[in-house]
Amino acid sequence: MQMDANPFPYVFDTAHTALVLIDMQRDFIEPGGFGAALGNDVRLLEAIVPAMQAVLAAWRQVGGAVVHTREAHQPDLSDCPPAKRNRGNPSLRIGDVGPMGRILVAGEPGNQIIDALAPMPGERVIDKPGKGAFYATGLHEWLQARRITHLLLGGVTTEVCVQTSMREANDRGYECLLLEDCTESYFPAFKASTLEMVRAQGGIVGWTAPSAALLRALA
Numbered sequence: 430m431q432m433d434a435n436p437f438p439y440v441f442d443t444a445h446t447a448l449v450l451i452d453m454q455r456d457f458i459e460p461g462g463f464g465a466a467l468g469n470d471v472r473l474l475e476a477i478v479p480a481m482q483a484v485l486a487a488w489r490q491v492g493g494a495v496v497h498t499r500e501a502h503q504p505d506l507s508d509c510p511p512a513k514r515n516r517g518n519p520s521l522r523i524g525d526v527g528p529m530g531r532i533l534v535a536g537e538p539g540n541q542i543i544d545a546l547a548p549m550p551g552e553r554v555i556d557k558p559g560k561g562a563f564y565a566t567g568l569h570e571w572l573q574a575r576r577i578t579h580l581l582l583g584g585v586t587t588e589v590c591v592q593t594s595m596r597e598a599n600d601r602g603y604e605c606l607l608l609e610d611c612t613e614s615y616f617p618a619f620k621a622s623t624l625e626m627v628r629a630q631g632g633i634v635g636w637t638a639p640s641a642a643l644l645r646a647l648a
């Protein structure tokens with residue numbers, strides 16, 4: 430299969446491609462979560478949900494592999510370095526109790542993927558203690574076991590967990606494409622810069638494309 434993309438068309442085989450949705454969890458998308466505690470306007474992030482739903486539905490239709498990640502720490506915070514917990518002096522720290530339970534702690538209400546993108550049986554849900562999806566998760570081994578070589582990425586936030594995961598994937602040999610309207614940042618300028626740096630220099634990190642290009646290719 431081939432789709433229009435930047436800096437040039439992206440060629441992929443659905444049998445060897447996974448859709449990876451990064452951290453579409455209530456803590457980042459809904460009011461009262463970690464994103465809001467850091468002083469961000471979370472409504473910016475909500476706006477990508479319809480495009481992500483359309484992509485997820487089309488991808489499920491062709492039977493492609495789906496991975497959902499959550500930024501999640503163990504309840505005893507043994508996997509959360511103090512440097513991460515204390516950074517930025519937020520009103521609520523990782524592990525503190527907020528309106529949706531303990532912030533970024535596995536199993537808490539705020540840590541769940543939003544209902545609109547809820548994982549289906551058979552889809553892989555990865556809890557990750559870092560910003561990157563490959564750090565301390567076993568994701569690479571899971572993808573290798575399924576002979577996945579290509580990743581279609583979306584999620585939040587573009588310049589933090591999405592970009593980190595994409596760079597980790599790039600260094601492990603995956604051909605990565607970031608769906609432009611399926612990723613968002615609390616800072617629009619950071620999203621725009623990230624898309625540019627991904628596809629600069631002949632796609633030094635990978636490709637970017639609007640979700641419509643993927644939907645056309647899958648139709």
Ligand code: C5J
Nearest residue numbers: 452500585586589590
């Ligand atoms: C952040 C993320 N921004 N999922 N996490 O702390 O991008």
